[in-house]
Amino acid sequence: MAILVNSETRVAIQGITGREGMTRAQLMKDYGTKVVAGITPGRGGQDVYGVPVFDSVAQAWEKEGPLDASVIFVPAASVKNAALEAIDVGVRLLVIVPDRVPIHDVLEIAARAGEKGVKFVGPNTLGLVSPGQAVLGMIGGRAERAREWFRPGSVGVSSRSGGMTSAMSYYLTQAGLGQSTIIHVGGDAIIGLSHPEVMELFEQDPETRLAVMFGEIGTTQEERVADLIEKGKFTKPLIAYVGGKAAKSGTRFSHAGAIVEGSRGSYETKVKRLKEVGVHVVEVISDIPKEAKQILG
Amino acid sequence: MARLFEYQSKRLLALGGIPIPDGAVASTPEEARDIAARIGKPVVLKIQVWLTGRAGLGGIQFASNPAEAEEKARQLLGMKIRNFVVDKVLVEQKLAIKAEYFVGLVLDDSLKRPLLVFSPAGGTGVEEMARLHPEKVARQAIDVVKGFPEYEARNMLIKAGIGGNLLLKIADLLTKLYQVARSNDARSAEVNPLVLTEDDAVYAADCHIVVDDYAVYRHPEMGIEVAREFDRPPTELEKIAYRIEEKDHRGTFYFFQMVEKVEAADKYIGFHGAGGGGSMMSMDAVLNRGFKLANYCDTSGNPPASKVYRAAKIILSQPGIMGYFASGSGVASQEQYHSARGLVKAFHEERLAIPAVIRLGGNFEEKAVEILKAYLKDIPGVVEGYGRDDSPEFCSRRLEELVAGNQALGHEVKPFSEVPVPENAYAFATLTGRISIDQQKCAACRTKGCIEACTYKVLKLEEGKPVLAIPVEEAKRGKCTECLACEIFCTFHEQDAIVIRLPIPGLKEYREKIIAGINIY
Numbered sequence A: 001m002a003i004l005v006n007s008e009t010r011v012a013i014q015g016i017t018g019r020e021g022m023t024r025a026q027l028m029k030d031y032g033t034k035v036v037a038g039i040t041p042g043r044g045g046q047d048v049y050g051v052p053v054f055d056s057v058a059q060a061w062e063k064e065g066p067l068d069a070s071v072i073f074v075p076a077a078s079v080k081n082a083a084l085e086a087i088d089v090g091v092r093l094l095v096i097v098p099d100r101v102p103i104h105d106v107l108e109i110a111a112r113a114g115e116k117g118v119k120f121v122g123p124n125t126l127g128l129v130s131p132g133q134a135v136l137g138m139i140g141g142r143a144e145r146a147r148e149w150f151r152p153g154s155v156g157v158s159s160r161s162g163g164m165t166s167a168m169s170y171y172l173t174q175a176g177l178g179q180s181t182i183i184h185v186g187g188d189a190i191i192g193l194s195h196p197e198v199m200e201l202f203e204q205d206p207e208t209r210l211a212v213m214f215g216e217i218g219t220t221q222e223e224r225v226a227d228l229i230e231k232g233k234f235t236k237p238l239i240a241y242v243g244g245k246a247a248k249s250g251t252r253f254s255h256a257g258a259i260v261e262g263s264r265g266s267y268e269t270k271v272k273r274l275k276e277v278g279v280h281v282v283e284v285i286s287d288i289p290k291e292a293k294q295i296l297g
Numbered sequence B: 001m002a003r004l005f006e007y008q009s010k011r012l013l014a015l016g017g018i019p020i021p022d023g024a025v026a027s028t029p030e031e032a033r034d035i036a037a038r039i040g041k042p043v044v045l046k047i048q049v050w051l052t053g054r055a056g057l058g059g060i061q062f063a064s065n066p067a068e069a070e071e072k073a074r075q076l077l078g079m080k081i082r083n084f085v086v087d088k089v090l091v092e093q094k095l096a097i098k099a100e101y102f103v104g105l106v107l108d109d110s111l112k113r114p115l116l117v118f119s120p121a122g123g124t125g126v127e128e129m130a131r132l133h134p135e136k137v138a139r140q141a142i143d144v145v146k147g148f149p150e151y152e153a154r155n156m157l158i159k160a161g162i163g164g165n166l167l168l169k170i171a172d173l174l175t176k177l178y179q180v181a182r183s184n185d186a187r188s189a190e191v192n193p194l195v196l197t198e199d200d201a202v203y204a205a206d207c208h209i210v211v212d213d214y215a216v217y218r219h220p221e222m223g224i225e226v227a228r229e230f231d232r233p234p235t236e237l238e239k240i241a242y243r244i245e246e247k248d249h250r251g252t253f254y255f256f257q258m259v260e261k262v263e264a265a266d267k268y269i270g271f272h273g274a275g276g277g278g279s280m281m282s283m284d285a286v287l288n289r290g291f292k293l294a295n296y297c298d299t300s301g302n303p304p305a306s307k308v309y310r311a312a313k314i315i316l317s318q319p320g321i322m323g324y325f326a327s328g329s330g331v332a333s334q335e336q337y338h339s340a341r342g343l344v345k346a347f348h349e350e351r352l353a354i355p356a357v358i359r360l361g362g363n364f365e366e367k368a369v370e371i372l373k374a375y376l377k378d379i380p381g382v383v384e385g386y387g388r389d390d391s392p393e394f395c396s397r398r399l400e401e402l403v404a405g406n407q408a409l410g411h412e413v414k415p416f417s418e419v420p421v422p423e424n425a426y427a428f429a430t431l432t433g434r435i436s437i438d439q440q441k442c443a444a445c446r447t448k449g450c451i452e453a454c455t456y457k458v459l460k461l462e463e464g465k466p467v468l469a470i471p472v473e474e475a476k477r478g479k480c481t482e483c484l485a486c487e488i489f490c491t492f493h494e495q496d497a498i499v500i501r502l503p504i505p506g507l508k509e510y511r512e513k514i515i516a517g518i519n520i521y
Helices: A019-031 A057-064 A076-089 A103-116 A143-149 A162-174 A195-204 A221-230 A255-261 A267-276 A287-296 B006-015 B029-039 B066-076 B123-132 B150-159 B164-183 B213-218 B236-247 B276-288 B305-315 B337-350 B365-375 B392-404 B449-453 B472-479 B485-493 B507-515
Strands: A010-014 A034-039 A051-054 A069-072 A093-096 A119-121 A127-130 A134-137 A152-159 A179-184 A210-216 A238-243 B023-026 B043-047 B060-063 B089-093 B097-108 B113-119 B138-141 B186-197 B202-204 B207-211 B252-257 B268-274 B295-300 B323-328 B356-359 B383-386 B426-429 B434-437 B459-462 B465-468 B498-501
Touching (some): A010 A019, A010 A076, A019 A143, A051 A057, A057 A076, A069 A076, A069 A134, A076 A093, A076 A103, A093 A103, A103 A119, A103 B113, A103 B213, A152 A162, A152 A195, A162 A179, A162 B276, A179 A195, A195 A210, A195 A221, A210 A221, A210 A287, A210 B276, A221 A238, A221 A267, A238 A267, A238 A287, B023 B029, B029 B043, B029 B066, B029 B089, B060 B066, B097 B123, B113 B123, B113 B150, B113 B164, B138 B150, B150 B164, B207 B213, B236 B305, B236 B507, B252 B305, B268 B276, B268 B305, B276 B295, B276 B392, B295 B305, B305 B337, B337 B356, B337 B383, B337 B485, B356 B392, B365 B383, B383 B392, B426 B465, B426 B472, B485 B498
Parallel strands (some): A010 A034, A010 A069, A034 A051, A069 A093, A093 A119, A210 A238, B268 B295, B268 B323, B323 B356, B356 B383
Antiparallel strands (some): A127 A134, A127 A179, B023 B089, B043 B060, B043 B089, B097 B113, B097 B186, B186 B202, B459 B465
16 A cells, blocks of 8 residues: 555656666666656657656646656756646656745745645655556665665655655564555645655555654644644654754744744754644654554564 | 855845835944935844844944944944854834834644744744743634635734734734745744834844755855854854755765863764754764763765765874774665774874774675774774674773873874875876876885775776876766875775875865964864
């Protein structure tokens, strides 16, 4: 099962002829992802590792058939355009890998995606992997590494840190616990799928029996996961780590921010809220596999 | 997040058609006098710093004539508040205030939309108002595709109890504020207070805009020096670090200082992380052992060895640190030996005398740890390397033990010196540095190991001497990745003929000041 992506998902890569796009096209294909088309305007007719390249998403759709997901590797300044193009043509899932995408561009992508019921991951994401089935983005780096580090199983992983996404999953694999889907939601302030939205997807996935979440200070994602649990919308066991205990709670500059968020966003509030609703909050990452084994029995 | 000063924010408001008080910014008392003379009415002088509560700090003064404005400006300019030294005051017409309101725009992460907030109580009481009477504070989420029509602004104001002529004036201001925020890529824009004067005019009396770091490139006119989140101006060392990051886009490099001065009695360490989440986790681990951080640093996204080297040199420009801790996520996709080589070069040049614990987990970590072990055994400080199966907790415990056993105590900053290079040495430029090879020494070399060490095949052998195997321009464009492997091999196994210079502009002068005991803050 897994969430968002499986071995049947038909995938396009926007920006496939660039340095990053090319390298990751190989990773995705080698891992078994069904990459059916690449898009780089002006490069139609070429091919990259056997993937045909088209000038536009519409053209790719017309020639290769429906596209379920698009992984975007274009420069940050062009991301908005690429994302809106894919949404417009009818792609249902976007993975926006680039870092440094202007936040107002992300707001516009979010608005358009919201209108059409399209989901997107990122920006600033390593992507996601459903072990044994498919990888979208660059998680794992190389196919053989991804196969070694991630194994199919019943733990859903969601992380705001790219490096920690791999690290937590690797430690779970070492402990003999496989993963249903591993997702790096991205490090920016405004992102497509955030922790609470990912938890809702894990809730619906029969294969996922337990979720693991790497949280961080800032934003309200972890608090919203707690809200979700409180409302009974997420009922599976959850192990969480919240990073940034040490960071000074910054001198808050914006009254509006304080009015909107209240005390949300701080380490203390996040941990308190998560504990209140029964989340297993660990102090150190290496406790996650132990805790997971206990829960899964 | 790049913060704008009040006077810069107000300039953007004025361009967007929002009324602001008549005024201008002054850098000298004389300028303040001239501005006051031009206004021809009583004025207010406001220090330009990124701090709230300026009035309570004495940073807001009134003057009834130009001479008084000059005198007040003289008091304010040069004033030191926390890390700020006041170098500008805003001189503005004093308003006859009838009422104050609050308007703020933020980007809401749960709604994924801009959210406009209006409160009928302005000034410093706004947060209390929101807590005690949330029903009086109006909020409106904005659809960026549809825009923010004036009727939506009016409806939110009506909810907050605003009516009559004022309703139209403030609604107009709100729609314009949204336009200003959107067109300037603002993360937040706040007008507090929004003032209604005795003659029923509306003015943005104060304003703070924070611009999205990632969009600063669209606004060169803003003149933002360091597009990073700071609650104070960047320190001199931070500026030195930022100039490196700005010029070298291979991987990322983030550096900021956590304290003004490292006190010897406290257990301060230099912190060098890799990747945001891994860095945070590692930071938590050392803090749990009672360490304090002199700085936070993050080199990630596959940085070349040269960037890691420069980061280490900058971290080691902080006197008094008791140890050096480097640790990332532990399971990095990038080859870890690049970081190892960068650290080897830096630690050697510094003759590091404090203990260092380096956790380099990920691809090729065994080789990385081996590099640290092989080449750092002869420096005064103990350096230990670890991989992905050693937790940050274990590593911070090791650092604690090493620090406890170290007699050298705090780190001593040394003058920034460069290894001399003979004038006739064979040399070529790389993307950010220069490699020179003293070929006379190469005669005694038996292994020619530099050629083998160069995995990118930038070097080749010609008449028994290493030379460039590619055109000079290609080496300069980045074909030579500055991996430092040739220099390290030559230094430790052969004739010490290769010198790689990686300049760090400003660091030499900075260290001179540190050594001379000049207060750099």
